[in-house]
Amino acid sequence: MQESGTAGRGRDGDLPAIRCANCLLRRSGLFRPMSGKELGAIARMKQRHLVFAPGDDILRCGDCGPTFYTLYEGWAVRYQRLRSGARQILDVLLPGDWFGLAPSLLGRPALPVQAVTRATCCMLDGRQLGRLFEDHPRYAIALLATQLEGERSAHARLTMLGRLRAEERVGYFLAGTLDRLQRRGLAEATGGPFPLRRADIADAVGLSKVHAMRALQALRLKGLAEIDRRELRVADPVRLAAHVGYEPMPETGRAIL
């Protein structure tokens, strides 16, 4: 298998087995419905289906090819690394999230993305985006709306980092992530799989690992949230939300790519 330049790490998955026509994400009903024509256009953009092991780079810092991605299975994180070596996790990507559009649309390097669990994703041809939007303006609007929703939640995280203390930050992050998991059918209201490490949590909420631990323990002692062996448990989500000031954002059917 020959890699073409910067993009395309990850082994090829069983492409024939995962066609857009029977994409489980699309058929789940959790995302914006797609017309037949739209589906056809997307199917023509799909180039490969890639498989990544935990810890693999899905997108490397500076990757700038004319492709972008949709996460199909597994968890990933988008992050940024500083000169000092410190890392800030910008968001947790779940199945259905797309990323790496900046190179295609802006000719600008994308931020790195790393697989947390085993993950697979669709690799799509960014050069066809212009055509897609011209043929399906509704799709463009839906993507813009989804992107706007993304901005809103980035703003919520900004507020969390700027104005909450350690315990609230961690609780907020857990509550928000659990909410997203639940909405995508990946968790119950009171808990679900949680493959992030302590260091990942710390890098997401802007704390040192040790202090994030202390916050986590405080939440555990209060019976608000607990992570044990890659499982998150939140006995009373409402109480947790109240404790840390989390309020769920109504989410419309995300546009999927």
Place this chain on the structure above:
Amino acid sequence: MQESGTAGRGRDGDLPAIRCANCLLRRSGLFRPMSGKELGAIARMKQRHLVFAPGDDILRCGDCGPTFYTLYEGWAVRYQRLRSGARQILDVLLPGDWFGLAPSLLGRPALPVQAVTRATCCMLDGRQLGRLFEDHPRYAIALLATQLEGERSAHARLTMLGRLRAEERVGYFLAGTLDRLQRRGLAEATGGPFPLRRADIADAVGLSKVHAMRALQALRLKGLAEIDRRELRVADPVRLAAHVGYEPMPETGRAIL
């Protein structure tokens, strides 16, 4: 002058004097060029031109009318307030920035926006957005690209809040803001007008007012940056950028609305 519900605070400006056709922003050449037809469509969307005094709410928390705005003159801040009363400034809005799209596109309340200086802005009819994008898909793509750029800089601010210390945060914020001012022809490389108060800076970088002051003083003592009577001066922007780890993002012609 009768206000219609939630939107439309601010007095009406001289509407006849500021038509889209001779909009100074558009004609400055600093933004994405617009075709005649696009311009016509925008002109038809423009409902009013509003004037705000310093401190006025341009958009109130929860406003949800089918209108959105383009800042035409002056500075504004978009922010979020917590239960505790604390405020986080999410971004500084400069002439040419648009905001308040969420209600129109998502039917979701927008985040509040407040004028910092005297400010004027265009009030546009969000119900015509669908039509605009269908007639001008290129425009939709450009907006999506601009929005993507906005996400990128939100991510940069996220990293700043999560992983930099006080002095770096303030320096980063000043460097980034000066850069934006300069790109819009509102400042020189070594300084320009800076109407934000100390408390605003603190709320933007996630520090207490007192501690933000200390950071500011540290920068001043090192000869890196100084704010005096609403004027920012940065003797050596390159040195400041190096000191705080700021790197300017290449910006393509922003789409304007």
Place this chain on the structure above:
DNA sequence: CGTAATCTTGACCAACGTCAATGTTCGTGG
């Protein structure tokens, strides 16, 4: 079963927030 990664905890130190007092700027009315 052994090794490496991760988790957990304690002790200590630096960064940041709070309180409070004083100086300065800015707008207003005389």
Place this chain on the structure above:
DNA sequence: CCACGAACATTGACGTTGGTCAAGATTACG
């Protein structure tokens, strides 16, 4: 033009939060 008051800026002292270092326990994995 000056006087006045209110908002804003500045600084010091001190308490709290969070970071760093380091050691030991637990888990994951070959």
